[in-house]
Amino acid sequence: MSSLLSYLPPVRGRIQENVPLDEWTSLHVGGCAEVLFMPEDSDDLIHFLRRRPRAVPVTVLGAGTNVLIRDGGIPGIVIHLGNGFRRIFKEGNTFEVGASVIATTFAEQAAYEGVSGFEFLSTLPGTMGGGICANAGCFGRSFKDILLEVEAVDFCGRIHWVPAKKLGFTYRASTIPKDWILVRAWICGQILPSPLILKTMEEYHATRAATQPTQTRTAGSLFKNPEGKTAWELIDAVGLRGTHLGGAEISEKHANFLINTGHATASDLETLGEKAREKVLKETGVSLSWEIVRLGVPFPEETAWEERIQAKKGVSS
Ligand SMILES: Cc1cc2nc3c(=O)[nH]c(=O)nc-3n(C[C@H](O)[C@H](O)[C@H](O)COP(=O)(O)OP(=O)(O)OC[C@H]3O[C@@H](n4cnc5c(N)ncnc54)[C@H](O)[C@@H]3O)c2cc1C
Numbered sequence: 001m002s003s004l005l006s007y008l009p010p011v012r013g014r015i016q017e018n019v020p021l022d023e024w025t026s027l028h029v030g031g032c033a034e035v036l037f038m039p040e041d042s043d044d045l046i047h048f049l050r051r052r053p054r055a056v057p058v059t060v061l062g063a064g065t066n067v068l069i070r071d072g073g074i075p076g077i078v079i080h081l082g083n084g085f086r087r088i089f090k091e092g093n094t095f096e097v098g099a100s101v102i103a104t105t106f107a108e109q110a111a112y113e114g115v116s117g118f119e120f121l122s123t124l125p126g127t128m129g130g131g132i133c134a135n136a137g138c139f140g141r142s143f144k145d146i147l148l149e150v151e152a153v154d155f156c157g158r159i160h161w162v163p164a165k166k167l168g169f170t171y172r173a174s175t176i177p178k179d180w181i182l183v184r185a186w187i188c189g190q191i192l193p194s195p196l197i198l199k200t201m202e203e204y205h206a207t208r209a210a211t212q213p214t215q216t217r218t219a220g221s222l223f224k225n226p227e228g229k230t231a232w233e234l235i236d237a238v239g240l241r242g243t244h245l246g247g248a249e250i251s252e253k254h255a256n257f258l259i260n261t262g263h264a265t266a267s268d269l270e271t272l273g274e275k276a277r278e279k280v281l282k283e284t285g286v287s288l289s290w291e292i293v294r295l296g297v298p299f300p301e302e303t304a305w306e307e308r309i310q311a312k313k314g315v316s317s
Pocket residue numbers: 026059060061062063064065066067081099123124125126127128129130131132133134135136137138172180181182183213214215218219220221293
């Protein structure tokens with residue numbers, strides 16, 4: 001059987017097969033990407049997407065700080081935007097930011113350039129692209145408060161420019177289609193002296209360090225807070241703080257953080273998360289929903305790409 005790579009178009013960026021993804025995520029678990037593609041730039045990405053066989057699924061991976069990749073890895077193509085999507089341009093109090101810029105890096109640069117409004121980003125470890133998709137936020141602010149517009153490329157290689165007000169932002173969610181890859185964003189702040197901005201950032205860091213296990217293998221909040229309640233209080237109320245399963249742990253420090261103590265499998269982490277969800281539902285009647293995005297399959301799969309690709313061609317012709 002030919003490998004998936006042999007069915008894919010030539011690219012200028014890096015493309016590799018069977019890439020272990022555990023080191024690409026903050027939970028440090030998960031199997032391989034069947035194919036991992038890091039486009040050189042937007043043109044490379046668009047060219048690849050327009051020519052890829054439609055039968056092959058595509059998954060986007062940012063900095064991997066909000067995902068749980070299952071032990072069997074991710075079948076098909078995983079796209080990770082690298083250096084070609086890391087540029088920052090400033091004009092007055094507005095920035096054009098590449099989707100793979102790390103939010104903390106952007107917040108620090110904006111602070112030194114005297115633009116405020118992004119202090120909360122200084123404690124978010126993911127990329128701008130990943131954060132916008134989830135409307136990530138903290139300290140009372142989220143991406144919806146600072147975003148003007150995004151540029152995205154869909155999985156068929158079409159480009160979209162969309163103003164922020166059309167992205168359907170709500171708490172930790174947006175209506176950005178699942179088959180879009182954000183490549184750039186335009187963001188707006190307010191001019192303020194750098195020392196004031198840096199002082200707020202320091203306070204945010206101190207608050208985080210005191211209340212959350214940020215220096216561990218985690219992916220941030222396990223569940224979204226349900227309307228009018230907090231997930232950590234519900235998990236605490238059913239006695240699960242500090243619970244272990246294999247190498248997975250519900251943090252002692254913050255009950256809504258799932259931790260890999262060092263030797264967890266993705267299955268340990270997902271099973272413990274699901275057990276917590278079930279217990280909270282049974283004992284409190286509240287149905288929690290995962291904030292961490294689960295990707296991939298529990299066991300490695302071998303796909304007959306030749307047949308799948310031919311079948312899809314048959315359907316569309
Ligand atoms: C210690 C810690 C603390 C955290 N605290 C918070 C917090 O306070 N608030 C909060 O909201 N989050 C928090 N998080 C979660 C996480 O940092 C954010 O959600 C972050 O914005 C995710 O970005 P990422 O690049 O890591 O995305 P990933 O984890 O790589 O991906 C997350 C999702 O976004 C999609 N995605 C990624 N990049 C793109 C793109 N360019 N285009 C389209 N889709 C894309 C992926 O397909 C996936 O579905 C925390 C995480 C950690 C580890």
